Amino acid sequence: DAMVIQNPRYQVTQFGKPVTLSCSQTLNHNVMYWYQQKSSQAPKLLFHYYDKDFNNEADTPDNFQSRRPNTSFCFLDIRSPGLGDAAMYLCATSIRQGYFQYFGAGTRLSVL
Amino acid sequence: AQTVTQSQPEMSVQEAETVTLSCTYDTSENNYYLFWYKQPPSRQMILVIRQEAYKQQNATENRFSVNFQKAAKSFSLKISDSQLGDTAMYFCAFPAGGTSYGKLTFGQGTILTVHP
Numbered sequence: 001d002a003m004v005i006q007n008p009r010y011q012v013t014q015f016g017k018p019v020t021l022s023c024s025q026t027l028n029h030n031v032m033y034w035y036q037q038k039s040s041q042a043p044k045l046l047f048h049y050y051d052k053d054f055n056n057e058a059d060t061p062d063n064f065q066s067r068r069p070n071t072s073f074c075f076l077d078i079r080s081p082g083l084g085d086a087a088m089y090l091c092a093t094s095i096r097q098g099y100f101q102y103f104g105a106g107t108r109l110s111v112l
Numbered sequence: 113a114q115t116v117t118q119s120q121p122e123m124s125v126q127e128a129e130t131v132t133l134s135c136t137y138d139t140s141e142n143n144y145y146l147f148w149y150k151q152p153p154s155r156q157m158i159l160v161i162r163q164e165a166y167k168q169q170n171a172t173e174n175r176f177s178v179n180f181q182k183a184a185k186s187f188s189l190k191i192s193d194s195q196l197g198d199t200a201m202y203f204c205a206f207p208a209g210g211t212s213y214g215k216l217t218f219g220q221g222t223i224l225t226v227h228p
Contacts, residue, residue, distance in 0.1 A: 042203060042218035043157075057215075090157065098207040100147050101216060103157040 003027050004104035006091050012110045013081050021076040021107045023091030031097055032074040034066060035090040037106070043090055049074060050097060078109075086111045114139045114208045118219035125194045126227050132179075133189045133222045135204030141165075144206055146180065146187045147216075152200040160202070163187065194226045 005024045013019040023032065031050050035043035047056045049068045063085070065077045078085055088108050092101040116137045125131040137146070144165045151157040163171045163180050171178050175195075179188045187206075191198055204219040 040201070040221070040223070042221055043216075045215055048215070099145065100159050100162055102159075103149075105156040 004091055004093055004102050006089075006104035006107050008107060009105065010108050010110070012112060014112050015083065016080045019078050019081055019109065021078075021089050021109070023074045023076070023104055024072050025093045025102075026072070027093055027095075027102060028071060029093035029095050029102070030071075031094040032068060033092040033094070033101060034074070034076050035092065037088040037090055046076070081109070081111045083111050085109065114141075114206075114217055116204055116206065116217050116219040118204055118222050120222045121220070122223045122225070124225040124227060125191075127194055127196060129194055130190060130192045131194055131224065133191075133202050133204075133224065135187045135189070135219055137185050137187065137204070137206060137217075139185070139206070146178075147205045148176070148178070148187075148189045149203045149205060150198075150200045151203065152197075157203075161189065191224075196226050196228060198224060199226045200224060
């Protein structure tokens, strides 16, 4: 049973065309994370929510934004995707900060 | 700065044999968790095993066990009786800021290939 669900699994967008990736969870976890992962590299944290508190990493580009309308859902908005934004985007949840995280299967974003 | 280092970019092992993946880290925290994650090709990242720093006993999960050396800041993963399904990228990780902050610091990853 999938607990962290990311949609879509594959997303193709055009250079500069806004795109939204979604994540939902059935675990009722307080914390949700968005990571960017490029090929054969470690995931890079973009931001996370602790409940409704938003925490942005210092080096996350302004092009990336997030929304968490409720406990179950979290969205990643890329306002003007560039070629360098092509990557796998991972959503993760945790029952509390500092504890282990459950990951979704990821959305692979291609930018044409 | 809190860092995690995996010094083996790639490793390979024959099926049924044992392999050890190394991880060292640096932190000023005293109480924290350490994790090993597995990411198979094009598949979901899953937690393999976790260790709480205040516990001296090494964690074990079936064929997976760790050798945790707190003073040396070393956290290696041993996979016994390797199976083809163990082929994956393995990441060592721990939360920056101990248990009070959510950010996971990941190592660079080790690509493990299990050969039949």
